Amino acid sequence: MKQLFISDLHLKDLNAPITQTFFAFLDQKAAMADELYILGDFFEYWIGDDAISELSDKIAARLKDLKENHKTDLYFMVGNRDFLVGKNYCERAGMQLIEEPYKLPGTNILLCHGDAECTTDTEYQKVRQVLRNPQWQQDFLNKTLEERMIFAEQARAQSKEHQAGYELTDLNDDAINALLEANQTDILIHGHTHKPGIQAVAEQGHKRVTLSDWDHEIWYAEIKDSGPPKLCQFTHIA
Numbered sequence: 001m002k003q004l005f006i007s008d009l010h011l012k013d014l015n016a017p018i019t020q021t022f023f024a025f026l027d028q029k030a031a032m033a034d035e036l037y038i039l040g041d042f043f044e045y046w047i048g049d050d051a052i053s054e055l056s057d058k059i060a061a062r063l064k065d066l067k068e069n070h071k072t073d074l075y076f077m078v079g080n081r082d083f084l085v086g087k088n089y090c091e092r093a094g095m096q097l098i099e100e101p102y103k104l105p106g107t108n109i110l111l112c113h114g115d116a117e118c119t120t121d122t123e124y125q126k127v128r129q130v131l132r133n134p135q136w137q138q139d140f141l142n143k144t145l146e147e148r149m150i151f152a153e154q155a156r157a158q159s160k161e162h163q164a165g166y167e168l169t170d171l172n173d174d175a176i177n178a179l180l181e182a183n184q185t186d187i188l189i190h191g192h193t194h195k196p197g198i199q200a201v202a203e204q205g206h207k208r209v210t211l212s213d214w215d216h217e218i219w220y221a222e223i224k225d226s227g228p229p230k231l232c233q234f235t236h237i238a
């Protein structure tokens with residue numbers, strides 16, 4: 001049994017090298033795994049499942065092929081950028097949409113994207129509350145594609161992740177400990193901060209496994225036969 005975990009690809013262009021690297025990862029790693037978990041910010045932005053693009057179509061086709069022809073089960077969790085990915089798109093891609101936090105069945109491991117635990121960034125948490133409100137989301141999805149696109153462009157331009165030299169707020173230790181405890185788990189696998197590593201979380205015997213983004217060195221997590229999660233590097237040799 002092999003389970004793989006990735007996040008923060010920020011895919012936005014079908015012809016970008018990073019998208020080709022992802023396809024190589026599917027062929028070289030995910031095809032040999034039993035389960036692939038995508039933990040958010042897979043797409044750079046997402047304005048609704050009805051906004052069909054060449055990129056989203058190709059990705060869905062590749063994922064569906066993986067599921068059908070290689071029997072890899074696919075699980076998708078949204079991040080702070082692609083939080084509007086819904087059941088329709090997941091179905092097209094052969095993926096199961098999972099809610100965060102998600103307890104990996106039969107383990108002491110919890111999965112989340114990570115932005116909700118960045119509790120010291122109170123300004124961001126206020127914005128997040130608005131964007132994750134079901135009524136706000138429904139109103140947004142009722143707008144035209146053009147209106148939604150303008151909003152997405154503005155949000156991206158304002159995003160702190162895009163400001164040069166900005167250090168993204170890290171997850172808060174107390175928030176991680178509370179989350180792990182509430183879910184009776186000891187290990188958190190997450191993305192969002194783009195700072196790969198395995199670290200102890202203060203005083204509780206808890207651990208966090210942080211995945212990387214895909215712009216620099218690519219680190220994914222792997223669990224073999226219920227062993228401890230390991231970080232592995234993926235190098236794309238074309």
Ligand SMILES: [Mn+2]
Pocket residue numbers: 041079080081113115191192193
């Ligand atoms: Mn993120």
